[in-house]
Amino acid sequence: MRRVVITGIGIVSSIGNNKEEVLSSLYNCKSGIILADGYKELGFRSQVHGLPKLNPADFIDRRKQRFLADGSGWAYIATEQAIADSGLLTEDISNINTGLIVGTGGPSTKAIVQAADATRGKGAKHVGPFA
Secondary structure (H helix, E strand, C coil), X not given: CCCCCCCCCXXXXXXXXXXXXXXXXXXXXXXXXXXXXXXXXXXXXXXXEECCCCCHHHCCCHHHHCCCCHHHHHHHHHHHHHHHHHCCCHHHHCCCCCCCCCCCCCCCHHHHHHHHHHHHHHCHHHCCCCC
């Protein structure tokens, strides 16, 4: 059995945008779940959500950001945090024995709706590969 070492952590979530904020929220029993404006009008049974209070465009180069939905942007930011937290050098990150685990709590609903609307309106060819 091979061993795995966790060297860095990055978090973007509804209870904090880095590991220190999330740890503080957890210790203080702070929830990031809030009433979602507009969900009632849309007929959603659940009218709450947990959304990070962070705009990916403030942290990601504009050329990269145009291909990312918000969820992907938050994952990108968390990945950058984890790499910085790890202290690994570029050579270490590029090593064949180095891995990365990324998780997300759900899809970018906005991106899914936009892709569906584009498919219905203009056809599947008008949905980009990064949708």
